[in-house]
Amino acid sequence: MVSIGDILKGRHVGETVELRGWIYRTRTVGGKAFVVVRDSTGIIQATISKDAVPPEAFAAAEKALIESAVEVKGTVTKDKRAPGGYELRATDLRVVHFAEKFPIQEDPSEEFLLDVRHLWVRSQRMTAIFRIRHTAFAAVHEYFRGQGFWEVHPPMITSAGSEGGTTLFELEYFGRKAHLTQSWQLYAEALVLAMERIYYIGPSFRAEKSRTTRHLTEYWHAEMEQAWAGMDEVIKHAEGVISHACQRVAEERPEDVVALGRTPEFLKAVKPPFERLTYDEALKQLKAKGVDLEWGKDLRTLEERALTEGTTKPIVVTHYPRVTQAFYKARDPKHPDLVLAFDVIGGDGVGEIVGGSERETDLETIQKGLKEQGEDPKAYDWYLDSRRYGSVQHAGFGMGMERLIQWICKLDHIRDAVPFPRTPARFAP
Numbered sequence: 427m428v429s430i431g432d433i434l435k436g437r438h439v440g441e442t443v444e445l446r447g448w449i450y451r452t453r454t455v456g457g458k459a460f461v462v463v464r465d466s467t468g469i470i471q472a473t474i475s476k477d478a479v480p481p482e483a484f485a486a487a488e489k490a491l492i493e494s495a496v497e498v499k500g501t502v503t504k505d506k507r508a509p510g511g512y513e514l515r516a517t518d519l520r521v522v523h524f525a526e527k528f529p530i531q532e533d534p535s536e537e538f539l540l541d542v543r544h545l546w547v548r549s550q551r552m553t554a555i556f557r558i559r560h561t562a563f564a565a566v567h568e569y570f571r572g573q574g575f576w577e578v579h580p581p582m583i584t585s586a587g588s589e590g591g592t593t594l595f596e597l598e599y600f601g602r603k604a605h606l607t608q609s610w611q612l613y614a615e616a617l618v619l620a621m622e623r624i625y626y627i628g629p630s631f632r633a634e635k636s637r638t639t640r641h642l643t644e645y646w647h648a649e650m651e652q653a654w655a656g657m658d659e660v661i662k663h664a665e666g667v668i669s670h671a672c673q674r675v676a677e678e679r680p681e682d683v684v685a686l687g688r689t690p691e692f693l694k695a696v697k698p699p700f701e702r703l704t705y706d707e708a709l710k711q712l713k714a715k716g717v718d719l720e721w722g723k724d725l726r727t728l729e730e731r732a733l734t735e736g737t738t739k740p741i742v743v744t745h746y747p748r749v750t751q752a753f754y755k756a757r758d759p760k761h762p763d764l765v766l767a768f769d770v771i772g773g774d775g776v777g778e779i780v781g782g783s784e785r786e787t788d789l790e791t792i793q794k795g796l797k798e799q800g801e802d803p804k805a806y807d808w809y810l811d812s813r814r815y816g817s818v819q820h821a822g823f824g825m826g827m828e829r830l831i832q833w834i835c836k837l838d839h840i841r842d843a844v845p846f847p848r849t850p851a852r853f854a855p
């Protein structure tokens with residue numbers, strides 16, 4: 427058995443091989459059946475001539491509908507006209523399972539494709555994205571491990587949120603109220619005083635009602651936290667990990683990248699440093715572009731689009747106004763109205779890919795910040811121990827893996843960055 431991907435790399439020309447997969451497309455012309463077969467690595471056309479295979483094999487090929495499971499034996503030949511440049515001249519074919527008429531036909535609507543997502547995951551578009559996702563996840567692990575970070579794991583069921591009450595999913599926990607994690611934030615700040623350089627990739631949950639092209643209610647979050655470090659050091663890691671993921675995807679999946687509308691060259695050029703500007707500078711740039719934003723307001727889709735217009739690399743915006751920011755972010759010692767927080771913002775409508783900051787080390791400032799945000803500091807008492815016993819300067823960030831993949835693959839909508847998207851409107855299939 428060989429994989430279609432291996433054949434498409436030119437590894438079996440002239441050999442007689444066997445492969446198995448599902449019928450992607452099929453047509454019969456005269457005494458020939460052209461059966462395009464897919465497996466997890468690609469598609470290839472098998473040409474089945476009536477006189478080259480046993481009669482029952484030809485009859486089966488004629489009868490089998492798309493998505494039937496098949497095993498094909500044949501000789502690999504180079505053929506410029508065939509999709510992918512190679513084809514299989516079949517000597518035998520066996521239908522493992524005759525599929526019923528497949529529900530997805532020509533020109534399906536977006537809504538219908540979401541209804542039959544369990545079948546649509548077989549499409550060439552989705553499988554290309556899954557392969558890139560696979561490579562991007564590996565690259566994030568590789569980057570942080572290579573930089574001396576420990577992989578550690580926080581709980582998913584939590585007692586208190588860190589990113590504001592409005593997006594917290596509530597959970598009944600044996601008669602008490604618990605929450606699904608929004609971020610590993612509080613746990614990271616406890617663990618970082620044990621392990622110094624830590625990272626993890628896991629699911630985060632946001633009860634985000636906004637229906638946008640870049641919000642999911644469940645997404646995969648790559649997070650890092652570093653002791654003895656400030657904002658500048660972790661911005662370098664944010665640039666480093668995004669660049670590393672782009673390099674790996676460009677090297678390992680060039681065909682998938684092209685199929686989705688980017689080029690490997692575009693991704694290869696994503697190298698640090700990224701353009702940096704402060705929030706105040708961003709407002710000035712926006713004003714010059716005719717976009718007015720009141721000081722203190724968060725950048726929205728509109729502003730992020732305007733700022734990244736024409737860029738080929740993500741940009742980094744730093745020093746946000748304190749008013750909009752979570753309690754754990756460090757005040758800027760030079761400007762008490764600002765925090766040492768940053769976002770990495772991607773173009774093509776993707777927006778914020780990474781959000782991070784230096785962390786406030788002063789116990790009283792955090793307690794005050796919690797109260798200002800309407801939280802009860804008592805609920806955070808265990809967390810505040812990180813500021814009672816050996817508090818040191820530390821910083822970190824979170825990166826939405828689907829945002830990264832959306833940007834790398836130039837997807838219009840974030841839902842295609844994940845096999846079974848969770849949005850306010852849907853949690854099935």
Ligand code: 4AD
Nearest residue numbers: 609611632641642645779780781822823824826829
């Ligand atoms: O900016 P956020 O809310 O930051 C935090 O949660 C920090 N505690 C992270 C940290 O410092 N460890 O979220 C981080 C990233 C965002 O930049 C975005 O990429 C992604 O998580 N994100 C979402 N992705 C998809 N759907 C959503 N609803 C998302 N909300 C945040």
Ligand code: MG
Nearest residue numbers: 769778780781
């Ligand atoms: Mg953010």
